[in-house]
Amino acid sequence: MHIFILIFLSLILPTTSVYAGDMQGSRDHPEIPRVAGSEIIGFEYNEYDAANFLKADASTKITLVNPEGKRTRILYLAKAGDKPLMVQKNYATALRQLGNANEIYSCKNTGCNRHLLATTFWTRDTMVPTEGLTHPFYLLGFSHTFTSPAYRYIDVTTDSARYHVGVSAVVIAANNSNKKFRERTVMLVEILEVSNFEATLEFVDASEMQQQIGESGHVALYGIQFDHDKATLRPESNETITEIVKALKSDSALQLYVVGHTDDVGSLTYNQDLSLKRANSVVKSLVAAGIEDSRLTALGVGPAAPVSSNDTETGRAKNRRVELVKQRTVD
Known part of the structure; x- marks a missing residue:
């Protein structure tokens, strides 16, 4: 696999060393290498924050998604001669090597909305x-201050972590007020490590769902994920939805309450409404997969049934979940 990287520009693995020219206090992300010869001119790390990534919805409209977790943003200045598309090839290759990489959205040149890139990032x-x-x-605040944009948003899953990675690469315009960077390529790399990944790793298959429902009357599912503050199911939820369908099809008498739960950030009314909308999204997905809607009832209880303390993000992550609860069969 390393041979393919050398075909392009090559990347260098992050180390604890400080590269000449790097911004004081900056560093590479420990899992995402830099393009060889580049230097860091901007840096920010937050232990917990909401990130910004662009994607296209079903109608091809570009929307903003904001997953939460450990957020790193690095602004790299590429070495002279490197171009945005070459840079993007390198990052795509590196992310495929990191883990299971799923490209969610990409654009290049005239296919990118330059105004949207500027106002988003x-x-x-x-x-x-x-x-x-x-x-x-x-440098990047207006669409006329850069040219040749290329953007890529990739979701990467490894054995121990889940990363959202956005790479925006552009050429600084010849008339930019930052004279020393004119006609050089810069890359704004944003990396979001999902903070509650440990919970999402608790994948429950159909047989385990049936066993837990049979023993305790309910099962908590952390493999069902939604966009931040929305009821839109993320693609990584599909595997768990498939297992729910299997469980329901293997027991035609089983009827379920699909219960949405949230943490207590925000108002009670808001969280109750969001939890119900999320439960309804799951029900709609199951019905679309062939399950009779008469077997499913959506409920939203907001923050009313926590399984952990809401005083920490770890606890709040455990409280944000969907549960399947067995409905009593009336004889």
Whole structure:
């Protein structure tokens, strides 16, 4: 696999060493290598934050998704001669080597909405702290300050972690007010490590669902994931949905309450409404897979039935879940 990287620009593995020219206090992400010859001119790390990634919905409209977790943003200046598409090839290859990589969205050149890229990733409120820039906002803050954009958003699952990675690579315009960076390629790399990945790893197959429902009357599912503050099911939920369908088809008498749960961040009314909408999304997905809607009842209880403390993010992650609860059969 390493041979393929060398075909392009090659990447260098992150180390604890500080590279010449790197912003003071910055560092590579421990799992995502930099393109060889590049240097860090902007950096920000947050132990817990919501990230920004672009994707296309079913109607091809570009939307923003905001998963939460450990967030790293790095602004790299590529070496002279490197181009955005070449850079993107390297990152795509590196992410495939890291784990199971699923490309969610990508665009290049005229296929990218340059105004959207600028307003999503580099406003006065969203730009990362930088070093060596005379006018940081003008580097990427307007669509006319850069050319040849290429963007890629990839979800990567490894044996021990799940990462959302967005790479925005552009050429700084020849008339940019940051003179020393004119006509050079910069890469804004955003990495979000899902903080509750340990919970999502608790995959429950159909037989385990049946066993837990038979023993305790319910089963908690962490493999069902939603977009941040929305009821939209993420693609990684499909495997668990498939197992629910198997369990229901193997026991035609089984009827379930599909119960949505949230943490207690936000108002009670908001969380109750969100939990019900999420439960309904699961029900709709199961019905679309061939399960009779008469066997399913959606309920939303918001934060009313926690399984852990809401005082920590680890606890809140455990409280955000969907449960299947067996309905009593009336004789």
